[in-house]
Amino acid sequence: MTSSNILLxxxxxxxxxxxxxxxxxxxxxxxxxxxxxxxxYDIKRSVRENTIPKGDAKRIARLLSDxxxxxxxxxxxxxxxxxxxxxxxxxxxxxxxxxKGEYLGYSSSAPSYVDNYMQLNKETYAEFKKQSLQHQExxxxxxxxxxxxxxxNEFYTRSFFNRLDTFNSFGCATGVMPNLNFAETRHFLFDCxxxxxxGVWYKTSSLIQYLKKAHPFFLIPKNPKYKHYEKGxxxxxxxxxxxxxxSDRIVNEKDPDAFERVEGRxxxxxxxxxxxxLGYVELAYGDPINxxxxxxxxxxxxxxxxxxxLRFMRQEIPEPKITVHPNHEIHVEADFYPSAIIDQFSPxxxxxxxDKISIFVLKKTKIIxxxxxxxxxxxxxxxxxxxxxPLPPNIVTELEEWSGHSDTFILxxxxxxxxxxxxxxxxxAHVEAVIxxxxxxxxxxxxxxxxxxxxxxxxxxxxxGPEKLIPPPxxxxxxxxxxxxxxxxxxxxxxxxxxxxxVTLSFPTKEAIxxxxxxxxxxRCPVEVDPKKQTLTYNAAHQKIVDSALExxxxxxxxxxxxxxx
Amino acid sequence: MGALxxxxxxxxxxxxxxxxxxxxxxxxxxxxxxxxxxxTFNEQYSxxxxxxxxxLIRKGVLAYCEDIWPSSSxxxxxxxxxxxxxxxxxxxxxxxxxxxxxxxxxGEISQRRVREKLQEIFAVVESPNNHTLQxxxxxxxxxxxxxxxxxxxxxxxWEWAWKFNxxxxxxxxxxxxxxxxxxxxxxxxxLGPDEWIKPQELESxxxxxxxxxxxxxxxxxxxxxxEMGFFARHSLQGETWFRNTRLPFDIPESPIYKEYLNxxxxxxxxxxxxxxxxxxxxxxxxxxxxxxEKGDLLALPDTIRIGRNLNLIExxxxxxxxxxxxxxxxxxxxxxxxxHGHQIIHHHLLIAKIxxxxxxxxxxxxxxxxxxxxxxxxxxxxxxxxxxxxxSIVMQHGFAVRTVDAQPT
Numbered sequence: 013m014t015s016s017n018i019l020l021x022x023x024x025x026x027x028x029x030x031x032x033x034x035x036x037x038x039x040x041x042x043x044x045x046x047x048x049x050x051x052x053y054d055i056k057r058s059v060r061e062n063t064i065p066k067g068d069a070k071r072i073a074r075l076l077s078d079x080x081x082x083x084x085x086x087x088x089x090x091x092x093x094x095x096x097x098x099x100x101x102x103x104x105x106x107x108x109x110x111x112k113g114e115y116l117g118y119s120s121s122a123p124s125y126v127d128n129y130m131q132l133n134k135e136t137y138a139e140f141k142k143q144s145l146q147h148q149e150x151x152x153x154x155x156x157x158x159x160x161x162x163x164x165n166e167f168y169t170r171s172f173f174n175r176l177d178t179f180n181s182f183g184c185a186t187g188v189m190p191n192l193n194f195a196e197t198r199h200f201l202f203d204c205x206x207x208x209x210x211g212v213w214y215k216t217s218s219l220i221q222y223l224k225k226a227h228p229f230f231l232i233p234k235n236p237k238y239k240h241y242e243k244g245x246x247x248x249x250x251x252x253x254x255x256x257x258x259s260d261r262i263v264n265e266k267d268p269d270a271f272e273r274v275e276g277r278x279x280x281x282x283x284x285x286x287x288x289x290l291g292y293v294e295l296a297y298g299d300p301i302n303x304x305x306x307x308x309x310x311x312x313x314x315x316x317x318x319x320x321x322l323r324f325m326r327q328e329i330p331e332p333k334i335t336v337h338p339n340h341e342i343h344v345e346a347d348f349y350p351s352a353i354i355d356q357f358s359p360x361x362x363x364x365x366x367d368k369i370s371i372f373v374l375k376k377t378k379i380i381x382x383x384x385x386x387x388x389x390x391x392x393x394x395x396x397x398x399x400x401x402p403l404p405p406n407i408v409t410e411l412e413e414w415s416g417h418s419d420t421f422i423l424x425x426x427x428x429x430x431x432x433x434x435x436x437x438x439x440x441a442h443v444e445a446v447i448x449x450x451x452x453x454x455x456x457x458x459x460x461x462x463x464x465x466x467x468x469x470x471x472x473x474x475x476x477g478p479e480k481l482i483p484p485p486x487x488x489x490x491x492x493x494x495x496x497x498x499x500x501x502x503x504x505x506x507x508x509x510x511x512x513x514x515v516t517l518s519f520p521t522k523e524a525i526x527x528x529x530x531x532x533x534x535x536r537c538p539v540e541v542d543p544k545k546q547t548l549t550y551n552a553a554h555q556k557i558v559d560s561a562l563e564x565x566x567x568x569x570x571x572x573x574x575x576x577x578x
Numbered sequence: 579m580g581a582l583x584x585x586x587x588x589x590x591x592x593x594x595x596x597x598x599x600x601x602x603x604x605x606x607x608x609x610x611x612x613x614x615x616x617x618t619f620n621e622q623y624s625x626x627x628x629x630x631x632x633x634l635i636r637k638g639v640l641a642y643c644e645d646i647w648p649s650s651s652x653x654x655x656x657x658x659x660x661x662x663x664x665x666x667x668x669x670x671x672x673x674x675x676x677x678x679x680x681x682x683x684x685g686e687i688s689q690r691r692v693r694e695k696l697q698e699i700f701a702v703v704e705s706p707n708n709h710t711l712q713x714x715x716x717x718x719x720x721x722x723x724x725x726x727x728x729x730x731x732x733x734x735x736w737e738w739a740w741k742f743n744x745x746x747x748x749x750x751x752x753x754x755x756x757x758x759x760x761x762x763x764x765x766x767x768x769l770g771p772d773e774w775i776k777p778q779e780l781e782s783x784x785x786x787x788x789x790x791x792x793x794x795x796x797x798x799x800x801x802x803x804x805e806m807g808f809f810a811r812h813s814l815q816g817e818t819w820f821r822n823t824r825l826p827f828d829i830p831e832s833p834i835y836k837e838y839l840n841x842x843x844x845x846x847x848x849x850x851x852x853x854x855x856x857x858x859x860x861x862x863x864x865x866x867x868x869x870x871e872k873g874d875l876l877a878l879p880d881t882i883r884i885g886r887n888l889n890l891i892e893x894x895x896x897x898x899x900x901x902x903x904x905x906x907x908x909x910x911x912x913x914x915x916x917x918h919g920h921q922i923i924h925h926h927l928l929i930a931k932i933x934x935x936x937x938x939x940x941x942x943x944x945x946x947x948x949x950x951x952x953x954x955x956x957x958x959x960x961x962x963x964x965x966x967x968x969x970s971i972v973m974q975h976g977f978a979v980r981t982v983d984a985q986p987t
Binding site for chain 1: 881882885886888889913914915917918919920921922923924925926927928929930931932933934937949951952953954955957959961962963964965972973976977978979980981982983984985
């Protein structure tokens, strides 16, 4: 219950028998996810339809919060949620691509979009992310509220949720329609909604009645301006019919329920558009009160405003609240997707979940690399500044320790090494570090060489190879090259190879092989018999047993053993 | 090879001279086929192809194939055929010369143009071009480039080539990548020691190439080559014989260095531009600065360049002799020799500092067989290609690589 505003005199409604609809998709998260993808990949929109190509669309769909997005793309070639996000990003001017196209030839019936790459407006996006969540939400809100060009209004355009049909757009460029300011109307209705109790389900019809009594001209002015066509009066653009495609009769402004049939329908559709999309309301649907008449009327039986909406309207969307826990988790509590925080934390944390409370985990290796990349970084100070509570002591200790790790190995690139006895003073301006008695790490080796040459010092300049250090010229001794350890002579490693020999006997008849097999089995000599090939194989270690068995077999056969060559 | 006539021998030499395989058009002059000036390519050159097949290919002398990278204008197979003398046969091709003379002695070498050129340094040239010889801040330059014997010989060649129109560096024909200069170089290089030829020998060769209809005066070309120092000549019984010189300017086998310069003065060395060979001038240019004083060219030691060329001075006989004769040069040489190598700048390697003993020990152990050097104060140096290996060891031990770049982008 709001204390500072006067609540609207609306009637509550019981919702048990009604279907409750709320937007379960995370619009803000999906917007940033989409923008990140566009920034990372080159997306060339299709030439004819100017849509995101299927491959990219599927990849993006997998990342979005609409679980059916990918399925839709597989079936229909596009996803309405992705299309909406795409359109929103364009409206916010966070991305750019051609929407006009060009007619390629005399016979072209539609424009083509050749080489139409999507560009992320990096600076605009960076600036957007820097703004407070309240401000970001306001920009999204404004973009949607202000967008009613080209019949993009609640009368003629279905909402994303697509449950309510629309008026026939025949004649929409004439009559009162071209002069209606839907942005103003929407702002007005939002101002009305902010005077609702967030815990209460209200009858939509009570809102409509309230508007009829208190603000009958909230949508169409009392004395509207007409374009081209005045016939039909203030409701001349609005036709009802018993068929979806037809447009039989204009709503007569003198009818007692004319307001409900025009403005009333508008209110329902308004609720299903921006408020539901942004999660500002939940809606309760039932059967229309005029079944068989198009467009439908009275399907949105009830609505409830959310706390989120009221916080937004009162400009009370808080900035993310950050808490660092002793278990290395960082919890970020935010009404909306905290994109700036996510970007800021990604170099030194892993993102575990994104929700009203997003969870990050500090990662040691990432932190060490993060600190090593820029010695001016102070992660402890950063977290202390942004955290709502003091850092846990163990985190402080660990950050200090890890900070030391980042400073343990320092690589010096594009420096030279000066080696010499009695290093002259003129080199001091080039010295970055002294290394022992005989070495100096220097900046600008070529410049120093020229200086030493000009000073008649006869220096030697050695450009080393990418794989090895090059020795100096003859008659020049270098301590550096002397220090290189000679490569160890490779000792041949010993390997133990095990050998097993097998003997295979090939028999001319089955009876002979069976006879020998039986004898060997009796002696418990393992053998392998191949009946097809009529061969018998045994380990050469059992030769004595086999010889003995063959001797026994000689009582039945005259045996001649022939050694086969390979 | 014995069955080939002189024209065919010349043709084979022409193929060697060309280096690249030749098209059928190259054989027009050597074939006896009637010249057909009209009709398609095939109609014009089929008789030439017939000659090549009969007289050269079937004799096993030539190889041929279809060009795999023909120009887009070559639409017929005949246009794309190319002919080649295998390298294995080159040594067996008979001499192209009908008359050779064996004469001992170096012959007469003209120095006039070369000496005239060297005198340019005494002149004040208002608009120097790429070939002007002058002194620039004590150094010899030709155009804007530092003087070298090689560059000087390029001038000689250019000067010789451009005496003629068309000049000798212009190809004979658009589809022959051969110039008269190349022909002269090649054919003169076939001469053995003490072998000399008359310029007329080259007329038939030029005719073989010169189907562009431009009649060149070969005798005049050779004569000018002699003027520029490329050839030596021998006059004998009213005839003049030529051969190439070993270098653009012959160095005597027993040079008398004291004829090249006067090293006796303590303050400088006087160069004798009328005597000094170009190669010797090149050598001394690498260690000296020059100035002109009272019409003399004086050389003084250039300390920096002497320091850079110590090995050259020690190993070259002329420069070594100069050191023994000129105290001025020798003092500088000895000073630089003594200082040489006291300061060594190592470049194009990576340096790292390790602040943890355990990590250092691990690196020393893992990189024991690599060209990594561990220096005092916990530093190490290593070649660039070892970086990934070093980084891997560092990260395996739970550390990160912090980079300090002397040239940040």
